[in-house]
Amino acid sequence: MTAPAAARTIVVIGIGHRFRGDDGIGPRVLDALRDAGPPGVRYVELDGEPSRLIDAWAGADLAVVVDAARSGGPPGTIHRLDQRALMSPGRGGAVSGHGIGLADAAALGEALGRLPVRLRIVAVEVADTGPGTTLSPEVASALPRAVEVVLGELAHS
Amino acid sequence: MTHSSRPERLLENLTLARVEGEGALRVEVSGGKVTDVQLRIYEPPRFFEAFLRGRAFTEPPDITARICGICPVAYQMSACLAIEAACGVTVDGPLRDLRRLMYCGEWIESHTLHVHLLHAPDFLGCDSALELAKTHRGAVERGLELKKIGNEIVELIGGRAVHPINVRVGGFYRTPSRRDLAPLRERLLHARDLARQTVEWVAGFDFPDHVVDAELVALHDPNEYAVLGGRIMSTGGLDIAVDDFSDHVTEHQVERSTALHARLLERGHYLVGPLARFALNYDQLQPIAKVAAAAAGIDGSCRNPFQSIVVRAVEVLHSCDLAVELIDGYEPPDRAAVPVEPSERTGHGATEAPRGLLHHRYRIDAAGLITDAVITPPTSQNQAAIEHDLWHLIEDNLDVDDEPLRALAEVAIRNFDPCISCATHFLDLTVVRS
Numbered sequence: 001m002t003a004p005a006a007a008r009t010i011v012v013i014g015i016g017h018r019f020r021g022d023d024g025i026g027p028r029v030l031d032a033l034r035d036a037g038p039p040g041v042r043y044v045e046l047d048g049e050p051s052r053l054i055d056a057w058a059g060a061d062l063a064v065v066v067d068a069a070r071s072g073g074p075p076g077t078i079h080r081l082d083q084r085a086l087m088s089p090g091r092g093g094a095v096s097g098h099g100i101g102l103a104d105a106a107a108l109g110e111a112l113g114r115l116p117v118r119l120r121i122v123a124v125e126v127a128d129t130g131p132g133t134t135l136s137p138e139v140a141s142a143l144p145r146a147v148e149v150v151l152g153e154l155a156h157s
Numbered sequence: 158m159t160h161s162s163r164p165e166r167l168l169e170n171l172t173l174a175r176v177e178g179e180g181a182l183r184v185e186v187s188g189g190k191v192t193d194v195q196l197r198i199y200e201p202p203r204f205f206e207a208f209l210r211g212r213a214f215t216e217p218p219d220i221t222a223r224i225c226g227i228c229p230v231a232y233q234m235s236a237c238l239a240i241e242a243a244c245g246v247t248v249d250g251p252l253r254d255l256r257r258l259m260y261c262g263e264w265i266e267s268h269t270l271h272v273h274l275l276h277a278p279d280f281l282g283c284d285s286a287l288e289l290a291k292t293h294r295g296a297v298e299r300g301l302e303l304k305k306i307g308n309e310i311v312e313l314i315g316g317r318a319v320h321p322i323n324v325r326v327g328g329f330y331r332t333p334s335r336r337d338l339a340p341l342r343e344r345l346l347h348a349r350d351l352a353r354q355t356v357e358w359v360a361g362f363d364f365p366d367h368v369v370d371a372e373l374v375a376l377h378d379p380n381e382y383a384v385l386g387g388r389i390m391s392t393g394g395l396d397i398a399v400d401d402f403s404d405h406v407t408e409h410q411v412e413r414s415t416a417l418h419a420r421l422l423e424r425g426h427y428l429v430g431p432l433a434r435f436a437l438n439y440d441q442l443q444p445i446a447k448v449a450a451a452a453a454g455i456d457g458s459c460r461n462p463f464q465s466i467v468v469r470a471v472e473v474l475h476s477c478d479l480a481v482e483l484i485d486g487y488e489p490p491d492r493a494a495v496p497v498e499p500s501e502r503t504g505h506g507a508t509e510a511p512r513g514l515l516h517h518r519y520r521i522d523a524a525g526l527i528t529d530a531v532i533t534p535p536t537s538q539n540q541a542a543i544e545h546d547l548w549h550l551i552e553d554n555l556d557v558d559d560e561p562l563r564a565l566a567e568v569a570i571r572n573f574d575p576c577i578s579c580a581t582h583f584l585d586l587t588v589v590r591s
Contacts, residue, residue: 019223047226047319050286051270051301052308104287111290112298131204 008061011042011116012150013053015067015102022075022126022139025146026066029122032147038154050105054114063116064153066146067102068126075127076142078149083119120153122146182566184551191555194548196540196570209530214240214499214521215326221517221532222320225576227270230263230311231510232517232532233324238386239517240326242400243504244497251490252328253385255314258483259321260384260508261476262310265348267511268431268469268476269307271574272359273300276466279568280362296358299351303473306348310480313341328494335487342484345477352474353449359470360453364463365565367550371426371542373433376509382434382441382475384509392436393424399507402516408533426541429513430573431468435459443482446475462546462572469574499525510535512576536575543573 012033014026027045034043044056048067057063069079086103087110102121109115124146127136135143185193205224209217217236222229234256241248248256273296274286283289290297308318313333315321323330374395378387389405390396397405407420421427439457442450450456450471455464501523507516513535520529550569554562 017223049226049270049319050274051304052318054301055305055308104285107287108290108297111287112294112301131208 010062011057011060013044013046013056013065015046015048019133021128021130021132022136023068023129025068025124025139028143029066029146053105054109057116058114060116062118064120064150066122069123073125075125075138077125078146079123081121086121122149191548191552194544196544206530206532209527212527214525218324226319227267228263228510229320230259231508231515234508235506235515235517237326238506239504239519242506243502243521244500246495246497248328248495251488254483256385258480259311259314261480262307264476264511265307265473266304268473269300269304272466272469276571303348303351306344325494327497332489332493334489338484345481349477352477356449356453356470356474359466367463368460369462369546371428372424373436374427374429375433375437377437382438390437400505426545428542429535429538431472432465435468443475443478445478446471449474465572512574539573
């Protein structure tokens with residue numbers, strides 16, 4: 001943590017689909033951060049496809065990934081994981097639109113030597129991912145807190 | 158497909174990994190014979206055709222791009238061609254070349270992802286792309302680099318890599334200058350080398366002996382390896398205009414799947430995709446791709462779906478070389494788009510998505526609103542043929558134990574690179590509390 005802030009590469013990656021209800025939480029958090037976040041941060045919106053994910057975070061000092069999560073917990077719950085927790089057994093299983101989940105993408109990045117120095121995951125428990133451009137009330141009310149959590153990660157970088 | 162009440166052997170809950178979307182396979186065996194094969198697609202239905210009704214005739218390229226995160230360009234291009242056909246407009250010259258160039262980017266991206274991360278692990282005894290990255294790091298790195306160059310083409314012409322924003326009915330919002338394309342050319346020369354290495358790599362895999370029993374259907378254009386329009390032809394002699402597609406193909410609902418099954422009237426199941434393109438259009442491949450294919454021991458007579466990984470690799474090489482050629486010949490057009498006025502008609506459009514023929518049909522009213530939309534994606538066309546193929550493959554391998562048979566079936570499904578849906582993405586998270 002000795003490098004000056006200007007020399008550090010920080011990326012926030014929002015994963016999700018804006019037209020699929022709560023799945024759009026990642027991109028929505030990005031929208032808020034573009035207005036409220038600190039300068040010098042790169043924002044990338046992705047669909048979760050692993051090679052683009054790896055490209056987005058490779059070489060960064062800090063990457064914060066914001067994603068939707070389904071663990072059976074109450075909708076709106078915010079999960080915070082670091083790389084080790086993400087990749088530990090039983091977490092982040094490979095059910096995704098592409099057969100390769102976030103945890104697998106991180107593991108793939110690690111095998112190829114293309115992980116950020118620090119990887120943090122902020123995942124919001126979803127309620128409804130049917131077609132639609134609005135968030136469910138539970139997830140909408142979790143949005144400001146999710147933004148704060150990401151800002152906290154950036155502040156501690 | 159008949160149901161027997163008590164199968165003696167049941168392969169079930171084979172949830173498909175390394176395919177695009179959510180699906181599963183169920184196979185029943187009775188009396189030493191396969192009695193039922195069901196490729197189940199349980200991705201929620203998506204109602205895109207209903208969304209499109211009442212929207213302006215200019216909107217389908219943007220709306221339908223959202224159907225797929227892997228092949229949005231295909232949806233945009235089929236939508237544009239269908240609407241332009243309805244409105245009596247032909248887009249040609251440099252605007253058409255730019256469309257082809259953008260499509261090259263998508264083929265490179267999509268095929269490279271499938272070849273390296275989804276399908277290659279099957280042939281190298283790896284369970285996953287991750288394991289492959291550990292055992293064949295160089296190959297995976299090459300794949301990621303190649304795919305990135307595909308992304309760069311789509312991003313440069315389309316405005317962004319996923320769901321491009323620069324495509325419109327009639328052409329583009331903005332077209333690149335020759336100078337804009339110059340750096341891409343350098344990258345593509347590099348990509349072409351990588352693609353050639355990929356063909357050599359996959360050609361060395363071991364392929365089970367197997368022949369697909371299906372009519373192969375693809376667009377055909379006598380002047381180019383067809384991607385943007387042409388006639389719809391088959392290995393069984395079908396030769397129809399794109400406008401006649403709906404007269405020859407029926408789609409019907411089956412209970413197990415949220416995707417419709419398509420059939421050719423009087424002909425039954427059929428297969429679209431790389432194997433079909435190769436069978437019908439091999440002669441139109443770029444020369445460099447034909448040389449590589451010949452060295453890999455494969456040509457248009459290939460009917461082994463396990464070798465479709467080689468065909469995809471050759472199509473990537475073809476696309477890299479074609480992209481260089483298109484850049485070299487590019488003269489910026491006078492205008493970024495041809496003006497298109499709505500016309501009260503029905504229009505058809507078809508292009509070759511990475512996974513095969515993608516047909517769109519729109520009916521437009523006098524005010525320019527869409528009154529009816531029908532989208533027939535490659536995977537729904539292939540679903541019946543995939544089931545049929547698995548039926549034969551499993552019947553030929555009934556002496557194999559359940560686990561290896563499951564594994565073989567899964568590889569066989571991936572041969573067809575089914576794109577069940579790319580609509581949602583979840584971090585499927587198990588919270589462990591101690």
